[in-house]
């Protein structure tokens with residue numbers, strides 16, 4: 409099938425490349441010329457395991473064309489996916505201006521009376537489909553256009569997105585048109601996964617419900633970690649004992665310094681806004697957001713308790729800047745927030761992240777920070793080390809050797825990556841999250 413993806417970011421680029429790999433004829437469009445130039449040269453604008461190889465292969469096979477040419481892109485796609493960003497606006501609601509602008513451009517270039525399916529893959533609040541339809545019609549002006557709108561929210565996770573697209577737990581497609589739903593179903597049938605066919609509003613809401621629920625799980629275990637800290641319990645054991653119950657599940661039960669990233673914070677907030685607009689106070693979500701915000705401060709309390717609030721003349725190693733492991737994405741990263749707070753207290757830092765160094769430099773600059781080429785170097789001659797992102801490689805370092813290089817053997821493990829007992833044996837003063845039992 410001929411497919412077009414509008415917005416060539418984390419979602420559009422990966423989705424487009426994977427669909428090309430499934431044998432479809434794909435065009436990926438972006439208004440960012442630099443991004444498209446890079447992709448054309450086979451260089452990825454984002455870090456994602458296996459993406460460069462995949463894109464280069466499908467491009468060579470002729471199934472995948474990156475472009476900035478809206479006319480060509482819209483004329484090409486029988487199905488046109490909108491994958492542009494929907495960041496939070498100042499009020500905490502989703503900023504839909506990119507979505508409506510893309511929809512208007514689709515209308516502008518949509519061929520006369522030639523049926524198209526316009527799909528919102530971007531995460532948009534319930535009810536947005538009506539405004540997507542109006543924006544397409546606005547762009548079309550007096551032209552007679554024939555199209556249906558579908559909501560097909562995306563559930564991929566950065567870091568494993570190619571795998572996720574090929575092994576998704578479910579596909580959600582919502583529309584009022586059977587014709588559009590049938591076309592969409594045919595795209596995904598080979599995946600052998602559950603396909604939820606529903607109405608537009610439900611499809612839009614499913615994405616928010618899923619993200620808000622996962623964020624709730626994280627905030628729940630983070631709050632549990634506070635009880636563990638005030639008793640002799642260990643949050644890892646508690647999570648394991650809870651999570652082995654199949655009704656609960658192990659995933660998203662890792663206590664830490666809170667959730668971040670380009671999705672959870674904005675989606676939880678946007679769902680809360682939507683509920684307020686509908687005159688419903690979603691109190692549980694208020695608690696989830698509040699707990700998430702507090703969690704990093706509880707972590708920092710350990711730092712203030714040890715050193716006081718003035719960290720001038722101290723140097724710390726920092727492992728992690730990305731909002732999670734296996735990505736270069738630092739949007740709304742709690743690691744970045746913690747680094748800023750430490751810097752505000754006067755600390756100097758040596759930072760390393762396996763993929764997010766460039767984004768970290770853009771976010772943080774050079775003030776009080778040096779950027780190391782390798783993670784083990786952040787231990788050299790420092791007063792302590794902070795682990796702020798759950799990259800597996802941070803757990804695999806030769807700790808008996810690297811800790812010898814520290815001026816003071818102190819580790820603040822904001823992601824519970826290390827084994828407190830092993831750290832104790834190495835003479836490390838170890839601060840995890842909810843791990844007083846050790």
Ligand code: NAD
Nearest residue numbers: 415417418419438439440492493494506510530531562566
């Ligand atoms: P992104 O910022 O990486 O990419 C968005 C792209 O859209 C950018 O390259 C931007 O230049 C382009 N763009 C903006 N306006 C445009 C326009 N009018 N026409 C064409 N291109 C335009 O964003 P992302 O992380 O890929 O997220 C996209 C959407 O998918 C968001 O709604 C997000 O919530 C949702 N989502 C993201 C993820 C994720 O893990 N990143 C997962 C599921 C859903």
